[in-house]
Amino acid sequence: MNGRKLLVAAVVVAVGQVAFLAAMIQGRAALLRDGREVVLRTQPVDPRDLLRGDYVALSYDISRVASTLVQSPRPRDDQPLGAVAVRLQQGEALQPAQIVAVFAGQAPGPAAEGQIDLAGESDTRWSANVEEIMISYGLERFYLPEGEGRAVERGMRERTFKMVVAVGEGGQAQIKRFYDGETPIYQEPLY
Amino acid sequence: MASYTERVKAEISRWQAGGLIGPETAAVLTRDIDMRRGAGFSLGTVLAMLAAILIGAAVLLFVAANWEGIPRLLRVALLFGLLFAGTIGGAVAKIRGSSGIGEALFVISAATFGASLALIGQMYHLSGDEVQAIGTWGVATAIASALLRSPALCVGAVMLAVAWMLGTTSGFWNEHTPSAWFLAASLLLWLLSFWVNSPLSRVGVLLALLLYGTLFALVRGGSEMLSLLIALLSAAVFAFSVWMPREAARFFALGATLPALGLLGFYWGMGLVQIQVDDVAAAFLLAIVVFGGTALALWAAGRDNRRLRRLAYAGFTAELVYLYVQVLGTMLDTATLFLASGFAFAAIAVAIRRIERRFARHVEGTAS
Known part of the structure; x- marks a missing residue:
């Protein structure tokens, strides 16, 4: 490979990689800016070891769902559910949203007024006697500066914490504001 | 590997002393071998690569610390600048x-x-797609390697592909088999390794495939057949490398490393079968297969391949230790097996000596 070609290739690689990363940032920022807001009640995952590395591991009220809420099409037995759409009824002000229904795959129709569809993923293997399914939304982590996690972790054991989440058109969710009771403790900037 | 050049030099002086080559030719050959050594290893290159790995790790840790002393948009800009x-x-x-x-600078940018x-991921609290992120990282590194024709990045892409594959199993003991997409990725990385001329990447891909097969066999409990398949495929690679050397040079281009890798895979697969089998008769049979395979490998490729010989000794010893510790019910049984195997090896040794002597005579006959 001669010199000029290599230099051109290097520019292409650098510009391409930076463009890819910038597009990722832009997509997330757009979600924060334009997404509809929904309030979720959150709690720590494991009472002893919440903080792994520099994030708090979270779970939500809507992370465990009664299997009776799962609507047709009925999933196949013994197969992980995979992608699900979770329909939520939005609460007033900072009231947490409530689950209306869970659809395996895509939601069959648009959500009603005051409702919102959230995209999730479930590893739970379906069978007739499954009572509860576990769903993850890509919201299960809250990153904090090194060393700040412990205070949040202690607080979450004692009080109710809530998360305001921005939801895009496809149901993709993005953490937006973190509430200790009614007080916002972290607010995410766009960039 | 310094010993290789030393050995060739010793041969050159022996040829010169024996009158096979003149002093001029000897000097030319010595100079050539010295130059090749210079091309293969340079302390500066190695240190530069180590420095790159350290700096890259520092960058990754700097991000992980999530230090707020620098605003995060500035952190993004710093990283983009470093990438450029x-x-x-x-x-x-x-x-x-x-x-x-x-190459070291390419590694830092990767x-x-x-x-x-x-x-x-940290800025937007993305959770649950680390595996996907590692995959993305690997794809980007592979593309950069292809465009820049960088062997170091190719090795990096192989390592990221392995990390991604391990991520898709999420641990040994649950029921996820590693993603089958890894096989497609292996093929692409294999082609890439030829494009950027990185035999190390090919060794990495082969070892990774061995790991893939192992995980697959372990996740699917009770899969002796799968493990056996690993051993058989490895034996096939070995046979291919020994009996079709020209094709092997074209499709693998790994020289003497390939038969050694084939033998390693064979031992590995047989070992996997053995840890899953607790029937004495089957263990006995498997041990005979391993000993036979060792003898066959030494016969087929041991003469010119020191690495293979050492591996064969190691595999042979491991099998002995395994049998001694694990399988056969009583010491008397084990002793009987060792005695029988010993006789078998002795018989093979005598036969091979005869063939070699006849072969040597034949060669001398045609030479004179």
């Missing part, structure tokens, strides 16, 4: 002839790309 500097600086270094420094992905 590494890639373009690396190209400039290579154009100026410092190939090692150039690490920076991974750090940027981690930073974005």
Whole structure:
């Protein structure tokens, strides 16, 4: 490979990689800016070891769902559910949203007024006697500066914490504001 | 590997002393071998690569610390700047002839790309797609390797592909088999390794495939057949490398390493079968297969391949230890097996000595 070609290739690689990363940032920022807001009640995952590395591991009220809420099409037995759409009824002000229904795959129709569809993923293997399914939304982590996690972790054991989440058109969710009771403790900037 | 050049030099002086070559030819050959050694290893290159790995790790940790002393948008800009500097600086270094420094800079920029992905994950609290992020990182590194024709990045892409594959199993004991997409990725990386001329990547891919098969066999409990398949495929690779050397040079281009890898895979697969079998008769049979395979491998390729010989000794010893510790019910049974195997090996040794002597006579006959 001669010199000029290599230099051109290097520019292409650098510009391409930076463009890819910038597009990722832009997509997330757009979600924060334009997404509809929904309030979720959150709690720590494991009472002893919440903080792994520099994030708090979270779970939500809507992370465990009664299997009776799962609507047709009925999933196949013994197969992980995979992608699900979770329909939520939005609460007033900072009231947490409530689950209306869970659809395996895509939601069959648009959500009603005051409702919102959230995209999730479930590893739970379906069978007739499954009572509860576990769903993850890509919201299960809250990153904090090194060393700040412990205070949040202690607080979450004692009080109710809530998360305001921005939801895009496809149901993709993005953490937006973190509430200790009614007080916002972290607010995410766009960039 | 310094011993290789030493040995060739010893041969050269022996040829010269024996009158096979003149002093001029000897001098030319010695100079040539010295130059090749210079091309293979350079302390500067190695140190540059180690420095790159350290700097890359520092960048990744810097992001992980999530330090708020620098606003995060500035952190993004710093990483993007480093990415540019590494890639373009690396190209400039290579154009100026410092190939090692150039590769090292490419490695730093690849690490920076991974750090940027981690930073974005942190900025927007993305959870649950680390595996996907590692996959993205690997794809980007592979593309960069192809465009920049960088062997170091190819090795990096192989390592990221392995990390991704391990991520898709999420641990040994649950029921996820590693993603089958890894096989497609292996094929692409294999082709890439030829394009950028990186035999190390090919060794990495082969070892990774061995790991893939192992995980697959372990996750699917009670899968002796799968393990046996690993052993058989490895034996096939070995046979291919020994009996079709020209094709092997074209499709693998790994020289003497390939038969050694084939033998390693054979031992590995047989070992996997053995840890899953607790029937004494089957263990006995498997041990005979391993001993037979060892003898066959030594016969087929042991003469010119020191690495293979050492591996064969190691495999042979491991099998002995395994039998001694694990399988046969009583010491008397084990002793009987060892005695029988010993006789079998002795018989093979005598037969091979005869063949070799006849072969040597034949060669002398045609030479004179």
